[in-house]
Amino acid sequence: MAEAGLNSYRTGPDEKGRFGIHGGRxxxxxxxxxxxxxxxxxxxxxxxxxxxxxxxxxxxxFVGRPSPLYFAERLTQHFGGAKLYFKRDELNHTGSHxxxxxxxxxxxxxxxxxxxxxxxxxxxxxxxxxxxxxxxxxxxxxxxxxxxxxxxxxxxxxxxxxxxxxxxxxxxxxxxxxxxxxxxxxxxxxxxxxxxxxxxxxxxxxxxxxxxRTFQSIIGTEAREQILEAEGRLPDALIACIGGGSNAMGLFHPFLDDSSVEIYGVEAAGRGIDTGAHAASLTGGKPGVLHGNRTYLLQNEDGQITDAHSISAGLDYPGIGPEHAWLHDIGRVNYVSATDEEALASFRLCSRLEGIIPALEPSHALAFAEQLVSGMDPDQLVILNMCGRGDKDLEAVLPLFEERGLLDRQD
Amino acid sequence: MSSRIEQTFARARAEQRSVLGIFATAGDPDRQKSAAILQAIARGGADFIEIGMPFSDPMADGPSIQAASLRALRSGMNLQGTLDMAAAVRAEFPDLPIILMGYYNPIYIYGNEAFLAAAAAAGADGLIIVDLPVEEDDELAQPTRQAGLDFIRLVTPTTRGARLEKVLAEASGFVYYVAVAGITGTKSAATETIAEAVSAIRAVTDLPVVTGFGIRTPQQAAAAAAAGDGVVVGSALVDRIAESAEKGKQADQIATETEAFVASLAAALR
CATH class of the missing domain: 3.40.50.1100 (Rossmann fold)
Structure with missing residues (x-):
């Protein structure tokens, strides 16, 4: 692993718990x-x-670690671009990271x-x-x-x-x-x-x-070793979904000092950023103080916290971890977003093509992966954190697919 | 020149009585009724008034004050409106200490410097900001003192030993003793427990000590005040406001009832 040195992105927080202006007590x-x-x-x-x-x-x-790093071959073919790997944290005992x-x-x-x-x-x-x-x-x-x-x-x-x-x-x-x-x-x-x-x-x-972050960094530490073993080199990009941001921070942190690795965090755009009904605090919020830390928050001009919206209960939060807020400020990580509809489409696509029913949360990451991977070269490598399984979401998702005729095979 | 807060405690000491602080949320249940309530609190004999700055996520408050915040926000109250209401109280009651109480985020968004200037101009005497512990002193507490206002420190049942000295090292105005580990408007503390805590605080500071949280009746107020220099009553009044608002009572009737309730508390401390 890269040494955390003077110019490292991995030394935070300071003794007051700050990442730049964010964090605190x-x-x-x-x-x-x-x-x-x-x-x-x-x-x-x-x-x-x-x-x-x-x-x-x-x-x-008890948990069953290490979780596999799996080459998602059919999705890679489907997207037509870089090789897409899943870090399979949905296989952990209890079904998520x-x-x-x-x-x-x-x-x-x-x-x-x-x-x-x-x-x-x-x-x-x-x-x-x-x-x-x-x-x-x-x-x-x-x-x-x-x-x-x-x-x-x-x-x-x-x-x-x-x-x-x-x-x-x-x-x-x-x-x-x-x-x-x-x-x-x-x-x-x-x-x-x-x-x-x-x-x-x-x-x-x-x-x-x-x-x-330290407890979750086992995700990135394992993924780093596994991709080096499978491909002999580091990935070109990492992708993870973000609510508070723990699965993303776990994957990202061990790679922060590897400048060749592009990093993408995917927030929930809900019904669309411009509708106001979303949970993308970096894209649509500004710094404030809530729940013990300073970070980007969805709020009105009076500093009152506003409602987040996402189809995914795990991303439905008006804030984000302070280290992500800092990584956003300094530009080390790219924060993007995916809508409810995009996540639903990816949820179904992954089930059909990979035999993996993803949770709605990583379905957001997968929706962005489709855009990213398809524009990359076939010899490039992308790791997506498959941070949870979708069994818990069936009750919410199945009626939506049923009413659109997307559930049963049409033959 | 001594501050309004110092003068208030000195006067009460001279009269050999305890100090009564009353809390109400600005804009609860609406701006017009709230203005009448704040005036009634002063007329009823409160020695100082704590004006709650409504916040959407009041993490140290129980159901009563959470609901008060939401009523106020729904009626359109915001931080500027709260400052304007404080200024109106000041215009009417030149000697009454006004403490603004709330959470940090609305102030941070308003801008700390701009807020302190506006609070001073409105005639506020001090701030109580629940989510700014001494560890975050440089955020707002130091600038508040530089602006000539008191940053009132909260001491709780978990503030012990060396921490008590740390928390009170730069305290001014008075010390607010939070009598129960918990949120507002729920549990009440035993009188002996309050007495022990107040004497521990007095060993560290010469500032007056005021007790709050869980004090709902004149009897409880008298018992808690015996151990310190005064008490604060909040949720008990807020509950009465909520009930009156629900029954559709008019501002003048709510004001009359508020004044009578505050007067009953004040009488118990004399």
Whole structure:
């Protein structure tokens, strides 16, 4: 791996948790001592080789890592351009990349002597991963989920219940991920001594963005080794979808100092950026402070946070991790977007051509991949992070395909 | 020249009574009724007023004040409107300390320098910004002090030991003790717990200590005030405003009821 040196993009955040102007610790005083305890425990864990050994054990035997790097041959033929590889994190136990981070934080909570866990969830993937780790490590689990998301991601709600977690439907605000995070923070404020808050993405107060990135970087670290083994060289481009941005940061971070690698983060354009009904905070937002960090936010001219929209519950968030905000400011990563409709088309295409039912979230990445890959040369290489599987989305997606005659084979 | 806040606490001390602070959200339930409510709070005998700056995502507030924020925003209130309402209170009550309370983002978007200038011009005396802990002091707290306003520090049940000294090192105005680990308008703290916390704070600072969170009745106000220099009541009034708005009461009737409620709290502290 490239050394993180003086001109490295990989040295952040600074001691105040800043990535450029972004990041920081904008939390109520009640929480600040807890945040500092988490930071101290996290630093101690990083210096302790037994923590790394514990992580490695569960990653291999419980999660099933390393996840394969798979050459998507039929899609490559279909798009007619660069070779497209999938990093298969949808094959992880629990069906997405979320478990990579949850295991790390759950082990950290256990080291801190905490027995109760709080989590927020959008699509339910982080909630399921957290409920799973809590079952594994005998921790009590409270999951906050927007009531709207409870409705559109029912299979994941049922999984969490079966795993022993208590799901709290959140009805305030737009009843989606943003409101679930508000409510999780409020619950933590009221239970500061007993509970550990497992944040699901690379956002929130320092040290969460850095900590989650570190746990997710196993995606990029593996992908780098795997592509070198398969092709003998680095990829020309990386693509990942972005809500808060944890799967993307996990894939991108180990490649940030490889200047030959173009990097693309795909935000959710919802019904289209110009309709205002989207979740693209870099494309359509501006810097502000919410949920413990400064970052790009969807907001009005008075600084009130506005509603995000995406067909994908996992991308339906009006902010983005602060490190992405910084990478956007300095131009190292290109942030683009894909609409609901484009994602739906890619969802179906990938199912039919690769035998992989992708989650709606990486379907956004795939929609952009189609544009990118088709304009590249056949000897170029692209890695897309297939960060979750689509089983959870069938209830939302199937009626749409059915009414358009796109579900059953026409013969 | 001493500040309005200093004069207020000195006067209460001379009269051997505790200080009463009352919170209400600007623009709740609408601008006209809110203006009447703020005036009624002052007339009812509040020693200082905390004007809530509405925010879409108030992460430290319970259902009552969340709903108040949403009512205010829906009625068209914004940060400029809040500053204008503060100026109207100042014009009517020249000696009443006005504290603006809320979250950082609307201020950051308004522009910190422009906001501080506007807040000073409106006659505000201090700020309480929930999501700016001492670790982020250089964002707004230092510029606030330079602008001649107090940046009121929150101390909570989790603020202990060396941290208490760190939090209070540059505190001014008064210290706001958040009596419960939790959000506004939910739990109430035991009087002994408040007394212990206040004496820990007094060991570190000479500033007055005001207790808030979970104080809803004249009895609770009197009990909590006994341990410190004063109390703040918020959600209990906000709940009354919500009920009145729901029943379709007019501004003058809501104002009369607000004044009576504030007067009952003030009487309990004398």
């Amino acid at each position: 904008f939390v109520a005083e009640t929480l600040m001592p807890l945040i500092l305890q988490v930071e101290a425990a996290w630093q101690a864990a990083q210096a302790d080789s037994s923590f790394a050994a514990e992580m490695a054990y569960y990653q291999k035997h 979320k478990i990579n981070n949850v295991l790390g934080q759950a082990l950290l909570a256990r080291r801190m002597g905490k027995t109760k866990i709080i989590a927020e969830t959008g699509a339910g993937q982080h909630g399921v991963a957290t409920a799973t780790a809590c079952a594994l490590f005998d921790l009590e689990c409270e999951v906050f989920m927007g009531a709207e998301d409870v409705r559109r991601q029912k299979p994941n709600v049922d999984r969490m219940r079966l795993l022993g977690a208590k799901v709290h439907p959140v009805t305030s605000g737009t009843a989606t991920l943003k409101d679930a995070m508000n409510e999780a923070l409020r619950y933590w404020v009221a239970h500061p001594e007993t509970h550990f808050y497992i944040i699901g993405t690379v956002a929130g107060p320092h040290p969460y963005p850095e900590m989650v």
